[in-house]
Amino acid sequence: MNVLVAEDEKDIRNLLRLHLEEAGYTVFLAKDGIEALEEIKNNTIDLGIFDVMMPRLDGFNLLRKIRETSQMPVIFLTARGDDMDKVLGLGLGGDDYLVKPVSMTELIARVGAHLRRNYEYPETKTAKKVSIGLRKFVS
Template identity: 65%
Template sequence: MNILVAEDETDIRRLIRLHLEEKGHRIFEAKDGLEALELLGRFELNLAVLDVMMPRLDGFNLLREIRKTSHIPVIFLTARNEEMDKVLGLGLGADDYLVKPFSQAELVARVEAQLRRRHVYDSTEETPVPEEILEYRSLRLDLRECKLYIADTHIPLLAKEYKMLAFLMRHPNRIFTKRQLYEQVWEDEYCYDDNTLMVTVSRLRNKIEPNAKSPEYIVLQRGLGYMFRREE
């Protein structure tokens, strides 16, 4: 497979190339975003590994350019571990995200997993088009910009509120236990502390529900868990 590696640190870029070439892949190296964009226009590439903080054109803006014409898998590499950076990257269309320092074995495993998934997609009659907007009644969640609108008014969300709402809206009318919801949103093992989860649910309800005391969207099924209720 042809893989683009865009990383301004020479040692990291060459180390990634070495490990991916051992798996039989052909690697195209770029030291900045504009060089990467040029390679994307010249060659048929199957996957891109992008550093976020690159000179001339950063990884986020490079991904915006890629998604205008291509749905190849994109894996971000970054030293930035801020929650909203990760949410933004995934919202722009990234498929995976690794924070430095990372193990080369983990990167190779994630590359192989993305290539397998892409192969399954390409082998079907129609390639699935990723959802970019989730809508229900007056709610509109823009996954590209990671923004919520209610009746065309922008409603600011914290990172965990956004992730919780996006997850629940993607799976309407499905009940998730507190453990399942916590592990999806916080990406960590549930430690039987309901307070953190319930505070986030409460804040989110106050922002999206017509009446937070009688929720219509994020509903608690006692003894079971929470769901996003969507009436057909």
């Protein structure tokens, strides 16, 4: 599955790439919303992770443009943690909104959850048993 990371901070962009690739995803990178639109135009993107505060085209306006033609899942990952920003991001069609700093384990879990919810995988057609300690769960 292809994930687009649109983040203006190079270190964060590379950290996200590293963890997502380790989890088995193909990652495309953009340093702003304009580059992100080019990546979407030139590649099949299954999910986007967008910062809100980016130069040239911010994450909210990037999502507005994307929603004109696509319903791909989008997770906002940003330092803007005000409730109004969260409401705006989700109201524009964002699927999730996480405030930095965030656990990479949680982010990867949310990416997987959104992809499972939005794309049909053969392995999700049957329940899987998950063991945690002494408890067993069916998912």
